[in-house]
Amino acid sequence: MRVSSHGVTVVALLADPDAPTEIAQRMARTLPDRLADRSGQGRRFDVEVVSEPFTAGTEDLSTLTRRVMDRGRKGNWDIVVALTDLPLHSDGRKLVVDLSHEHGVALLSLPTLGGFRLQTRARQAVEEAVLSLAAPQVTRPEGSSGCQPLRGPFVRRLAPVHPGQVGEEEIADLRYVVSGPRGYLRVLGGMVRANRPWRLVPGLSKALAAALATGAVATVNSTVWTLATSLSTPRLVIAMVGSIALMIGWLIVDANLWHRTDEVSPEARKRAALYNASTVVTVGIGVMVCYAGLVVIDLVWALFILNDRLFASTTRTPLHTTEYWTLSWFVASVATVGGALGSGLESDEAIRAAAYSKREQERRSALQDDHGD
16 A cells, blocks of 8 residues: 555645536545545545646647656655546547556546536545555566456446556556447536536626627517417427527537547547537537526516506407416527627637636647647
8 A cells, every 4th residue: 555654645636727626625625534434444544636737738648647647756645646627538438547556646537427426426436546546456476466446336336437458558557438328428418517508608798698688679579579479389499499509500600619620530530529519518508598597587577568558459469477478488589599699799719718618628729729730
């Protein structure tokens, strides 16, 4: 077991800025006690959180592992667990965690833990990685050191997580990956979670202002009243879906969010498809949150501003709860289209900042610089 001179195993959580750092800081509050309880024999652990962009400029596993090793030597830590919100790949599969027992380092890719219960799953993964790295290594007859596979709830609850192949020249000696349709959906959910799609609405101030202005004007327009009361539910649904799709498409095209690759390998194409799927889902969730907010705001505005007699005389329909709801629903669709037009006033950088995590923004900026060169 790796133990410092004072009898305490010092564990460093080297985290990328933004979400990984927040996750590391939260788990660091309870991690020392949990590790001590699980390891037994009076062992003690000290956990430090270091926020650094260690993934800047590369997604190569060997390069990242060397960076983590070098940082560990400078920090004089016993164990280093690195956390990133970038999806990492190994032989066409999505990496969950790489461990090097010889050097006492682990590299954890958070998106492969999925989009739900991320804090709990990340803590379980870090616990298993630290305990595995801290355990005494078994020397096999042929002289090679053996490392125990990860155990406990980390592997059991994270199916389809399974051991991955490690090359002879690689630094890691134990690897876990995800694969298959369930693994794809898990990584996609994790990427969307890392992007925090709920930040899209407040991040697009000009588009939101245009949508609110459009909704406010449309609510007091008699032609809109007549259209809303005459449309059937299927047409209202079509208007809603069409406006949301228009907003999603406009944001992706206008801000150049679609990921293109010049590589022709199947692995590169699958990777590009995964990035694009995460973009569509991220923007889609953000737009749907915006749409729901517009419905509520338009409904409140209609309840405040509409005159039931004027509405009834114009549309020949009494203004009841159904009419309020139908009008707000239709106006939200109209306002979403106005928001799509207003998003053209936003800079590409503002849209990317609202749609992507900090790591993903840097990765895409680096790709654009490479294409520009």
